[in-house]
Amino acid sequence: MQEVADKRPTVVLTGFGPFPGIPVNASALLVRKLAPLARRAFPGRRFVVTVLPTEWRRAPELIANLHARYRPVLALHFGVAAGMRALRLETMAENVCRAMPDAAALLPLAATLSTEGPGTRRATIDIPAIAHALNAHNIPCSISNDAGGYLCNAVLYQSLTRARADCKVGFIHIPADLSERPLDLNGATQAALIIIASALETTLRSA
Numbered sequence: 598m599q600e601v602a603d604k605r606p607t608v609v610l611t612g613f614g615p616f617p618g619i620p621v622n623a624s625a626l627l628v629r630k631l632a633p634l635a636r637r638a639f640p641g642r643r644f645v646v647t648v649l650p651t652e653w654r655r656a657p658e659l660i661a662n663l664h665a666r667y668r669p670v671l672a673l674h675f676g677v678a679a680g681m682r683a684l685r686l687e688t689m690a691e692n693v694c695r696a697m698p699d700a701a702a703l704l705p706l707a708a709t710l711s712t713e714g715p716g717t718r719r720a721t722i723d724i725p726a727i728a729h730a731l732n733a734h735n736i737p738c739s740i741s742n743d744a745g746g747y748l749c750n751a752v753l754y755q756s757l758t759r760a761r762a763d764c765k766v767g768f769i770h771i772p773a774d775l776s777e778r779p780l781d782l783n784g785a786t787q788a789a790l791i792i793i794a795s796a797l798e799t800t801l802r803s804a
């Protein structure tokens with residue numbers, strides 16, 4: 598199989614599909630546009646790009662599979678937040694599930710993501726370095742310590758739980774509406790390339 602033969606360090610990129618209130622998820626558009634550009638910009642890395650279903654059961658399962666199968670050095674997850682004009686770099690995930698129905702109209706099974714896991718898990722990408730790189734390109738961004746308690750938080754928590762010690766993990770919320778510059782789809786894609794470049798530098802330093 599191709600993934601066995603490919604010895605390049607792997608980067609996993611994920612977006613999300615639709616969910617109640619968001620019929621078209623801009624993070625899915627983003628990762629699909631990003632995939633060929635990232636492969637061209639970073640030929641030494643293999644990129645595995647997935648659009649996750651916004652579902653309490655399936656999204657964490659798929660994240661676990663991605664880590665087990667590809668053993669990435671970097672996992673960057675993207676999702677949308679409504680009403681935002683800037684990128685939001687999430688610093689932590691909380692061991693909570695907000696009782697909100699998912700894309701399959703199902704509620705979370707429990708109030709927490711994990712019975713044994715810690716109350717919070719911290720993102721392992723270098724967020725100040727990424728914010729600095731984005732600022733240098735005049736891309737609006739903020740740093741957040743509240744990933745929201747819905748599926749974005751769940752995916753960040755699960756990815757941090759499943760990542761091997763040599764894998765950096767981060768989550769970036771993008772505006773749900775990518776119709777305005779500088780964060781239209783092109784601008785958000787360029788921003789994502791800057792984030793990948795900065796995050797890969799850290800994986801090299803700690804390798």
Ligand code: PCA
Pocket residue numbers: 613616622624651675676677678744745746747748749750
């Ligand atoms: N945003 C939601 C889940 C999927 C997405 O794109 C969130 O912020 O949790």
